Amino acid sequence: MGFLDKFKGKDVEQLVDRAKEEAAQHDEDIDAAIDKVADLADKATDGKFTEKIDDAAAKLKEAADRLEDDPKA
Structure with missing residues (x-):
């Protein structure tokens, strides 16, 4: 059982949408973290x-x- 299995339908969609929005807002931080880990x-x-x-x-x-590029995709 995956951790998202306990969520249903709209809950998962909301989590995914939120993650995409956060990724779009923090793209420079994400790139910096990737560089640091690399x-x-x-x-x-x-x-x-x-x-x-x-x-x-x-x-x-x-x-x-x-x-x-497309936070709602």
Whole structure:
């Protein structure tokens, strides 16, 4: 049972809408957090996976941007 399973219909829609609105309002903070985590991961792996970490960070930023572009989608 997932944590959203206890919510029904409109409750889930409201939670998703709220998350999208918050993501749109805090896009710079989200990008900064992604960069910080990527830097920590790169440091923890001694740079062995820099390219993969950078690719993953870019994909996360793209996903956040999609939420920002259309918060009601």
